[in-house]
Amino acid sequence: MTTTFTKAPADVAPAAAPRQRRRRRTGGPLAVLPLLVFVAIAFGLPALAMLDGAFTVKDQATGASSYTTANLTGSFQGAYLTALTGSVKLSAVSAGLATLLGLPLAQAVVTSRSRALREAVLTASGVLANFGGVPLAFAFVATLGNSGVLTRHLSLTEHGWDLYSFWGLVVVYLYFLIPLMVLTITPALDGLRSQWREAARNNGATTVQYWRHVALPVLAPSLLGGFVLLFGSAFAAYATAAAMVGSAVPLVTLQIADAISGNVLVGQENVALALSLDMVLIAGLVMAVYLPLQRRSARWLA
Amino acid sequence: MARLNLWRWAALALAALYFLVPMAASVVFTVDVPGQGVTLDAYRRILSADGFVPSLLLSLELAAATIVVVLLLMVPATVALRLGSPRLRPVVEVVCSLPLVVPPIAFVAGIATVLKWGPEHFSRTPLFQTFVAIQDPDFPVVLVLAYVVMALPFVYRALDAGLRAVDVRTLVEAARSCGASLPRALVGAVLPNLRGALLNASFLTLALVLGEFTVASLLGYEPFAVWIYAVGGSQAQMSVAVSVLSLFLTWALLLALAVLGGRSRTASASRG
Numbered sequence: 001m002t003t004t005f006t007k008a009p010a011d012v013a014p015a016a017a018p019r020q021r022r023r024r025r026t027g028g029p030l031a032v033l034p035l036l037v038f039v040a041i042a043f044g045l046p047a048l049a050m051l052d053g054a055f056t057v058k059d060q061a062t063g064a065s066s067y068t069t070a071n072l073t074g075s076f077q078g079a080y081l082t083a084l085t086g087s088v089k090l091s092a093v094s095a096g097l098a099t100l101l102g103l104p105l106a107q108a109v110v111t112s113r114s115r116a117l118r119e120a121v122l123t124a125s126g127v128l129a130n131f132g133g134v135p136l137a138f139a140f141v142a143t144l145g146n147s148g149v150l151t152r153h154l155s156l157t158e159h160g161w162d163l164y165s166f167w168g169l170v171v172v173y174l175y176f177l178i179p180l181m182v183l184t185i186t187p188a189l190d191g192l193r194s195q196w197r198e199a200a201r202n203n204g205a206t207t208v209q210y211w212r213h214v215a216l217p218v219l220a221p222s223l224l225g226g227f228v229l230l231f232g233s234a235f236a237a238y239a240t241a242a243a244m245v246g247s248a249v250p251l252v253t254l255q256i257a258d259a260i261s262g263n264v265l266v267g268q269e270n271v272a273l274a275l276s277l278d279m280v281l282i283a284g285l286v287m288a289v290y291l292p293l294q295r296r297s298a299r300w301l302a
Numbered sequence: 303m304a305r306l307n308l309w310r311w312a313a314l315a316l317a318a319l320y321f322l323v324p325m326a327a328s329v330v331f332t333v334d335v336p337g338q339g340v341t342l343d344a345y346r347r348i349l350s351a352d353g354f355v356p357s358l359l360l361s362l363e364l365a366a367a368t369i370v371v372v373l374l375l376m377v378p379a380t381v382a383l384r385l386g387s388p389r390l391r392p393v394v395e396v397v398c399s400l401p402l403v404v405p406p407i408a409f410v411a412g413i414a415t416v417l418k419w420g421p422e423h424f425s426r427t428p429l430f431q432t433f434v435a436i437q438d439p440d441f442p443v444v445l446v447l448a449y450v451v452m453a454l455p456f457v458y459r460a461l462d463a464g465l466r467a468v469d470v471r472t473l474v475e476a477a478r479s480c481g482a483s484l485p486r487a488l489v490g491a492v493l494p495n496l497r498g499a500l501l502n503a504s505f506l507t508l509a510l511v512l513g514e515f516t517v518a519s520l521l522g523y524e525p526f527a528v529w530i531y532a533v534g535g536s537q538a539q540m541s542v543a544v545s546v547l548s549l550f551l552t553w554a555l556l557l558a559l560a561v562l563g564g565r566s567r568t569a570s571a572s573r574g
């Protein structure tokens with residue numbers, strides 16, 4: 001409201017104001033309403049159902065259901081706990097590796113003077129970061145699986161290689177995590193002014209010193225934010241793991257899928273919902289860390 | 303400088319190796335069958351394969367419906383935010399980011415629970431028909447609902463980025479002072495300026511729906527990605543061949559988007 005008045009020249013302001021005020025009252029909220037209603041139904045209902053189910057247990061004998069935290073405690077025990085920690089470990093390791101490998105790649109692209117190279121790498125990253133799921137899993141099975149092309153030609157199996165394992169999954173996850181890191185960190189690297197490097201060099205700093213004392217501290221929020229984003233992305237991934245390892249590696253997403261398909265002990269039907277709630281909490285934590293970091297790193301990019 | 307260049311090329315070469323080898327190996331895997339030599343048989347069999355055409359068609363129909371619904375919901379909302387409901391902005395932003403906090407697998411767990419309410423609680427009410435209708439195996443509306451929710455973050459970012467480049471208020475004021483009604487101003491002046499953002503949002507949604515596996519497979523439907531997975535069990539060569547094809551298809555789509563949009567930055571908004 002105030003911005004309109006300060007921006008509009010004084011002589012047209014009185015004429016424009018009533019019309020704008022009218023539109024503001026009628027158009028705005030009405031146009032947003034369908035979206036809110038849709039999300040309330042298509043997203044709110046399942047979310048509430050999950051929340052409700054996570055705290056409900058149905059008595060097999062009587063059919064009566066009661067509220068309890070048994071599901072949640074159950075989801076932190078035995079095979080479910082193994083799956084949760086397995087997921088966290090896998091996501092942390094692959095996100096960490098992707099951060100370490102994505103940074104030099106992005107730096108190589110940013111410092112290159114070739115505009116074509118930059119555009120090509122960023123476009124390819126945009127495509128690859130969205131490439132996951134079943135086709136990715138099959139591409140890697142064809143490459144590094146038991147009868148994969150590389151496995152056969154380099155006889156990797158004799159060297160102890162197994163794609164259907166923890167490290168196999170890490171190698172596959174890096175395929176979409178590294179490009180995601182490149183996309184996330186490139187704007188921050190662009191924000192590193194060459195003056196800072198020159199100033200450091202003029203003061204006698206070596207390249208290593210420049211990176212340790214100037215560049216990395218400036219990049220830290222972006223790097224950490226990127227890591228957290230990658231972690232969330234790897235944590236939520238299901239299709240790739242399902243198509244590749246079946247259940248050879250314990251992951252929380254695979255456990256939930258198993259439970260939804262009815263593959264659970266009697267009385268634990270709602271553990272899947274409790275596990276989902278665990279995932280939502282972890283993903284929420286990820287966002288809670290990521291958003292402030294992103295805002296913080298945006299300061300340097302202005 | 304020479305040392306720096308060497309380091310840069312080493313980084314780029316290693317990346318190229320890592321990202322290109324699986325592609326190349328997949329292609330080799332499909333054409334070089336042990337004992338048969340080089341053959342294109344795997345690709346030839348795709349078209350006649352059981353379920354290929356129906357599953358692809360289903361995926362395309364779902365994608366079309368999802369794009370229409372998500373744009374109908376999001377375009378008015380985002381334009382309205384620019385035109386004069388800035389106070390609703392944080393609300394829409396949060397609503398569109400919510401799906402990022404709920405991973406697809408958790409989302410589908412919730413959906414499956416809701417769908418079970420139908421037979422359990424509503425079997426004698428008219429609402430039951432709705433439950434049956436949205437789960438129609440020929441066209442599962444429930445998948446469209448889920449995909450629209452999952453596409454919200456991407457679409458919001460794409461549209462928001464597009465709108466940032468356009469001064470919507472001035473455009474509308476200009477069109478209205480030329481005598482256009484508000485709807486006409488929006489359709490005639492604002493939408494054409496958003497063409498890039500609309501295309502961007504549609505392509506991202508299309509890529510999302512074509513590749514979506516989690517929700518569809520756990521709710522028991524068989525669109526394209528689920529079909530590839532099902533085929534993989536029995537016919538390894540062909541499943542990889544289809545994967546390679548779908549990969550190139552998705553790439554072509556997203557590259558077209560990058561070229562049309564002109565800015566590679568838009569692609570970066572896709573994941574969150």
